[in-house]
Amino acid sequence: MRFAVVVFPGSNCDHDAYYAITHVLGQQAAFVWHKDRSLAGADVVILPGGFSHGDYLRTGAIARFSPIMTAVREFAAAGGPVLGICNGFQILLECGLLPGAMLRNRDVKFHCEFVGLRVERTDTPFTSQCAVGQVLRLPIAHGEGNYFAPAETIAELEAGGRIVFRYANLAGEATERANPNGALDNIAGICNEARNVVGLMPHPERACETLVGSADGLVVFESVVHALAARGVLQAVSR
Amino acid sequence: MKARVFVTLKPSVFDPQGRTIVDALQSLGYAAVADVRQGKYFELDLDVRTSDDAEKLAGEVAGRVLANPVIESFRIEVAQTDRPEGQR
Numbered sequence: 068m069r070f071a072v073v074v075f076p077g078s079n080c081d082h083d084a085y086y087a088i089t090h091v092l093g094q095q096a097a098f099v100w101h102k103d104r105s106l107a108g109a110d111v112v113i114l115p116g117g118f119s120h121g122d123y124l125r126t127g128a129i130a131r132f133s134p135i136m137t138a139v140r141e142f143a144a145a146g147g148p149v150l151g152i153c154n155g156f157q158i159l160l161e162c163g164l165l166p167g168a169m170l171r172n173r174d175v176k177f178h179c180e181f182v183g184l185r186v187e188r189t190d191t192p193f194t195s196q197c198a199v200g201q202v203l204r205l206p207i208a209h210g211e212g213n214y215f216a217p218a219e220t221i222a223e224l225e226a227g228g229r230i231v232f233r234y235a236n237l238a239g240e241a242t243e244r245a246n247p248n249g250a251l252d253n254i255a256g257i258c259n260e261a262r263n264v265v266g267l268m269p270h271p272e273r274a275c276e277t278l279v280g281s282a283d284g285l286v287v288f289e290s291v292v293h294a295l296a297a298r299g300v301l302q303a304v305s306r
Numbered sequence: 307m308k309a310r311v312f313v314t315l316k317p318s319v320f321d322p323q324g325r326t327i328v329d330a331l332q333s334l335g336y337a338a339v340a341d342v343r344q345g346k347y348f349e350l351d352l353d354v355r356t357s358d359d360a361e362k363l364a365g366e367v368a369g370r371v372l373a374n375p376v377i378e379s380f381r382i383e384v385a386q387t388d389r390p391e392g393q394r
Contacts, residue, residue, distance in 0.1 A: 124371070124372070125374055128371070128374070132371075160376075161374065166376075167376060168374050168376040168377045170315075170319065170320065170321075170322065170377065171322045171323055172322065173320070173322050174322070175322045175323055175326045213320075213322070215319060215320075215376070215377060216376065217318075217376070249320075249322070
């Protein structure tokens with residue numbers, strides 16, 4: 068299975084994603100430069116974390132106009148699985164593949180810590196191997212993760228079962244205290260209506276081996292491998 | 307021709323930076339500063355001749371790029387003197 072990891076100027080978790088996919092998971096991955104126009108036949112697209120274009124103007128606001136994003140939009144429209152992690156999530160919001168926007172964290176501080184992440188939905192390609200209510204222990208590292216959307220959008224997300232992850236304590240309770248950044252309704256990750264585009268603020272790619280403090284993130288990547296294998300994609304590339 | 311673009315968070319959107327600033331001002335004794343909302347200010351140098359064209363162009367880039375319509379609104383000010391033909 069081939070993953071494309073898109074590299075923007077300022078991406079800094081691209082190699083973490085590449086490492087998790089290739090070294091830990093044993094799948095194929097290729098870096099795709101943001102000025103490229105083709106995803107080179109990828110089965111999965113990862114928009115990694117970092118500070119694309121220095122976060123100038125707004126997080127993800129410049130990256131959304133990169134040439135590769137046309138290919139990403141087409142890939143997503145055709146049902147291809149796209150995962151935006153942290154800055155990748157912010158880019159998905161800015162380019163309109165996911166609804167809402169990020170505000171500065173409510174305490175105006177950059178948060179770099181482990182958080183609890185409750186899985187709300189398992190009917191996305193990136194959570195297919197999770198259990199509903201399962202709590203993943205994953206790191207966050209962001210200054211703008213305070214998810215905001217108008218009330219009608221939140222209601223739509225809720226009604227459509229599109230809130231995929233919520234910040235929660237390790238007992239699985241989505242409390243105010245477990246919310247690191249002030250995100251509305253403890254929202255940490257959402258998906259599009261077709262459920263193939265998922266964005267989340269925490270970093271699963273940085274938590275794929277117990278050596279680095281948690282291997283809870285691996286299930287996100289295993290999920291998409293499993294989801295695509297079920298569609299017959301795995302056989303096509305593992306020959 | 308110059309256009310000024312002021313981008314501000316919509317009134318319904320919480321402004322963590324403005325909140326921090328007003329807290330700091332009040333702790334400095336400026337009790338009369340009741341609230342602060344932080345925004346962004348852009349000066350655009352536009353290669354157009356009429357203020358109508360400047361307003362239109364500034365509005366387009368503000369709506370498409372400078373402001374995020376989910377959380378922000380914008381206001382534009384354009385110098386009202388139209389330049390004669392051939393001058394920038």
